[in-house]
Amino acid sequence: MVTIEEALRIIKDQKINLKSEPKPLEEALGHALATNTVSPFDVPEFDNSAMDGYALCGLYQEYRLVGEVAAGDSKDVSLKDGEAVRIFTGAKVPKNTMAVMMQEKTSVKESTLFLDEMPKAGQNIRRKGGQLTEGQAVFEKGHILNPPSLALMGSLGLSQLEVFSKPLINIITTGNELVKPGDPKSVGQIYESNSYAISGALQQFGFQHHQKTQIKDDFEATKAGIKSALESCDVLIISGGISVGDYDFVKQSLEENGVNELFYKVFQKPGKPLYFGRKDNQFVFALPGNPASSLTCFYVYVLPLLQKLSGYGNYGLPTYQFPIKHAYENRFGRPSFLKAAVVDGKVEVLDGQGSSMIQSMAKGNALAFVNEGEVLNEGDLVKCKLIA
Template sequence: MVCNSNALWSASEAEAHINQLAQPLDPQRDRELLPLTQSLGRVLADTVTSPLDFPHWDNSAMDGYAVRFADVQQCSADRPITLAVVTEIPAGKIPQVSIKAGQAARIFTGAMVPLGADTIVMQEDTEREGDRVILRQAPQPQAFVRHRGSFQRSGEPLLPAGIQLQAADLAILAAAQCTQVPVYRWLRVAIFATGDELVPPDRPLQPGQIVDSNSYALAALVQQGGALAQVFGIVPDSRADLRRAIISAQESADVILSSGGVSVGDYDYIDELLQDLGATLHIRSVAVKPGKPLTVATLPGVGDDRPRLYFGLPGNPVSSLVTFWRFVQPALQRLSGRRDAGCRWLTVPTAEDLHSGGGRETYVWGRVTWPQGGNGEEIQFNPAPGYQNSANLVNLAQTNALAQVPLGVKRIGAGDRVKVLLV
């Protein structure tokens, strides 16, 4: 089935349509419980609430003395107050006495505030004489007391569903004693490259042959994004071989990525085979450069009712990566259940002129650089040196951004601000 796929889609139209197709994994059916130690980088499938208050109890934010504010509110350099030190409370110990009028407790950072005390006086503002402490300035009421539940109350949401768990999140889960974490299962992405001219990098190169670099780059990008890459390798330009590869990927993966075979050449069979296999073709070309040939289709699920999302990327290495960054990467984030799915854009000055033919939205690859050492320099975009061509993989090295030259614009001057996609 073909769904208006012969139209030349704008980048924004294609992005919006792909977002509609990329339905997230089911938070109930597609989840697993993992030990906390194995949860880094995984996507949280359910909101986590804490059974504990944070802080767990009133505690001291300073080394000093726990006192009653009523005892010390009038003290000054001219009218010092002397209190009896009746106990010492290190962190991790339960106070054994309550503080009464005229008394203080020696206390350390993180220790529980004893009953009767409501204010901490930092030790730098005191003088110790034996079992007594002298105060010469009045503290603020409740100074340096971290009250129970002031950071977070028991039963309140602690971490929302859809976040990709980072180190600080694991620390929070550990503090909440959440040792089994509900996360989405890995999104499975099948990858293969098409073309009789392709050979793997460990095989001697013959005249006319090309090393398959796309499979390695796409697998790395999939893994960086928190999904499971299933690399099928190189598939020849044969209808039978391509059909078998697509069916096999359809059976094992949630998403299928192929590179090559989606243009209008005599050996470009992908779109034809997808239709034969009952796929709905949604997009076949997008008005971008590089990367105009782009097939987006949905195939019926095998073994379940979940459609398989198919992306047929161009074979040229730069075109393949650019279309992945622009369209596939945000779709994989959305499918994985991430709440922050989508392209990350910045607007920064360009260090050099940027050029385009004006007929398509054009992406210039390069690097966004951040100033070092606070010397007043501004964040800027630096296009990659050398010739920017969709087959020139070499100057794509260390690319971290794509500058967007809008449709109809032929030049953006050095120093002008440009919209860049962080990759």
């Protein structure tokens, strides 16, 4: 058995071979860049108007209107002293423009423009290179592409990006008692739910499962199912069958398939019977079958590895500290990740901390970490990982 810190260190220290691939801009969200990016030109490429209004030559309150410039116009326009043109947001400002006045502060009579106030030199003009200059660094390798990143890359004319590939992930659930939701079930059977939780958690952080399989509690079936799953994935996530019961065949089946154990069992609650192994460049997590345990182990241990395999510079859920709303004592005998809700900057440990109880986790938004035997008073700070 290992400690939480030891388990996380083992995951962090894994040597990996990152793979990269070109991705169309519209498919690159959530991927990490595999190369450094520099701007191929100035942004903006030309002085342009930040407002719908009037481009002015000279600083006066009265001008001669001599034309109009719309966004996208490529013609060269030059103003003389005392002249103005109607201009629209994003349009290239004419030569000799000293300022742009927003239309709400103007009035027009025939061909004369009147301003409600004196203009200031340079106002409402977005200067060439004001955001980026040609050759300037934009993003470093490893930057995770969010929606604003995609917008910036698109503005640079980049339709395809070289990004780190995300791992192929297969999911196996085990259990004779499990029935697919929607199918009829008998007394003693339960509806399978863990694969939906794991699949949903993967999607929550920008990952997708490649294949999902359910296997009966049978040694040969488990061994064959693992063998098949390992043929088409980088990471295999198994739920159930990893404890020490008479029908728990996952650990032995992994050994039979050449998976080397890196750790088994973590001194924590929930999720003590957690397995992590490796076969060449493939990784396997065998999670406990209890729903809350399974999902907790995903957030704390599986997610960091998936992010590491995706080229992220930082991985794992960030930890925050919040004052607790009430006194609490950890009597579980192990360091614990507790289902919790952070509301208005304070954390509340929820009822229903059993490993099988998923309702409290569904209503919460955090995992609060409390050490073995730790006693907390109202207002004490608690480490929390936000999961929603």
